[in-house]
Amino acid sequence: MQAYKLDGLKSANAQAAKYMHISAHQGALMVLCGNIGASFLLLPGILGGQFQTSAWFVLVLGGAVGMLCCALIHAAYKVSESKSFEELMQHAFGRIMGNAVSRLVRLASLFRAGITIGIFACTVKGLVLPRQSNVTLCLLLCAALLFILRCDATTSARICSIGMLFFASALALMLTCAPAMHSAYILPIELPAKSELSQMVFYILFCASGADILLYLYPHLQKNRLRSGVIGSLLGCGAKLYALYICCSVFGFYAIASYPFAPISMYKSNNLIGIDRPELILMIFFTLISLTPAHLYASAAIRTEKESKSSSRRDLVLTLFAGAALFVFAVMIKSIEQIPCILELLGTLFLFTGIFLPLFLLFYSLLKRRSV
């Protein structure tokens, strides 16, 4: 009997070990999850309102920049041969400076997570709970997030995958209005005017954001499938582009400006289900979809190799600190009118963490390798 067990150990453990790493599919979904939150459903309306017939350009370019970000991060890790995010930073900036930069990047991630919660709280308040204060909703959402903040990368991957399943269901639910729409509603696709391009930059960057999560994820991807993981991430960016396009083409451009939750107002008048205000049904899916990016960024921000070996008390303190920081960042958003500015701010943040930083890391590693 012992012989069977010993023969089997290798394969059994190899199979079980797959749970310890993020697969290519999961990696792609996590990149896709990076900015599909409440803002994702608001974005088509905002883009439609600002750029009308040339809004598609923002989406296409956003997807392309996201893919560029994935490629840059992959190349940076490949050239420097670092095994963790900290190591990558220390490799480029030295020990003290590297730690400082990595902390700053993590704080930026935490800020992004907090903002995502704030946007969702505003959306919920405008949609269903007008009498509740923003602070209460943010507190509730941060408390809910606190439960699952301290988890490993594979758990985050599973949460993302399930979140995406819900997103697909929500999208399918929203698309039930498509047959009722007339083709005349579809706006023509036109190239943007030169004057519009400068306004588009930050929105393009926001559409691309989410790919920068690969900075933390890369060391957790299955080692023998790194390339497919990155290809998957690139596909994830492409899928996001496609999903955004669907949302835009179906809802975004026809949004009623005065309605606080514009993008799905079209659904209200054209759905197949036949009940009033069916967008509330989406609430069933909303929380998971909307909080997934917040969870992803926040847990990535506080998950480090060093801290995972620390004591449980330190873990608790760190988690509580992260929860408090999330709450502070979330309550900064007071009304839905702030959201376009916030999207621009997040786009700028992505420019540094998703483009400049990987670019710098790549060039530095290349130069260092050449000099050696």
Added chain:
Amino acid sequence: MKKVDPLICAVQQKHIPPEPLRYVLEENCAALKELQSVCQDLVIHSFRLFNRYDAVLVFVEGMIDTNQCGLFVLEPLTEEKEESPENIKKHLHVGQTQTCTTIDMLISMVFNGHAAILADNCNTATLIELRSPVGRSISEPDMNRSVFGPRESFVEKVTLNTLLLRRKIHDSKLCMENFFVGRRGQAKLVLAYMGDITDPTIVADVKQKIQKIDVDAIGSIGQLTQYLQAQKSTPFAQIMPIERADLAAQALLEGRVVVFLDQNAQALVLPVVFWDFFRAADDASEKPFTATIMRYLRLLCFFASVLLPAWYVALMTWHPQLLPLKLALPLVQYTASIPLSITAEVLFIEILLAILSEAALRTPKQISQAIGLVGGVILGQALISSNLATPPTLVIATASVVAQFAMPHYSIVRTMAILRVAGIIAAAMYGLFGVSLLWFVLLCILAKMKTYDIPYLAPLGTYRWQDLKSLLFLRRAPQHKKRAAYIPVQDTTRQV
């Protein structure tokens, strides 16, 4: 108890001094007779071994099969032979035999259902397992009922249960390891697994958990579950109790471990994931298309049972505008006529139904039918006529309770009741947003949970699309070539 060997287990019973057995039979009998004065069901039967030596047969009245003892033990041993008393085992043709050298081991094993033979001029005792066949015969299962397939249910006798399993899998690689748990109870526990399929790390983990059990006695399989489950503080079941040998065999061939406990008519299957609780015994016997639809129906029942009352409370309290006018008007009319709020009304009916189902469960079958009738028809009518509940609320609450009983495994039913009440409270506080938030936390906790290092929601959210596909769509038996990858196994091939 910590040791695998029952004889070693017995040594640890500190209330009996570990004295070695003597060569003189009278000295050994003196200790036994002292015990007999307080345990008067202990029988010490004297006979002449091989018609040459004085010997005694020691057993507890009723615990051994006296017919077998007479035929296969006493009859061959009393025949005249030129044989030494150490060689008794050669002449026994029944049961499992062991040798013991200390008086405390002897007493422990006798009280565990063994018969012991002590002879003069011999400082060892021979133990024979001759458990009495008293017990229930094999019948149809109460829990895992099915239309197709075998209907043999486990009984309270562990040896019969393992025999049922052996009759399903005629393979020498079906390993069965014996343990004795409980310092005083000394209940026999059998750990069954396929030596060339099950992941050894899972087997080792289960063994470690069993060996850590240090309690007076384990009476029920439910108690054992609490010792074996990987995550302690969760309402979700991580171990599945089953009643049928075919299901146990199926679980073993999937690379799982099955645990039997003596005096219990159920076996435990582990590790299991969340979706296993939606698999019915009939699924494999039915056509894949029909079985898939039935599985979706069960899933629908799960969500309807857990979410229907919460949605009702949320819609009626916070978002009545979501309802179509033709539905909203009569609902508001009904609600206006009762003194309780919607939340209180739903909770009141929930509690009433929980009391009714609990009463029906605990009372004899004949009375439980009457309770169902009184509860279902008369009480419902009385509630409406006394304006304590509205018909829509009754419909919602009853539908959600009936839906929970569509689950093929009872372990999940209690969890559903807890989730339902939590959902009602969340809906009362923050409407649909509250329900959504509660489910966000729940889903994330479920995604975080692992049972024996297997993600609890696997294959949902894990790395293999093939497994996800097999979860969503059942396949025909010839197409089912690989074992599910979410449970680590040594041999992944099911059929070529």
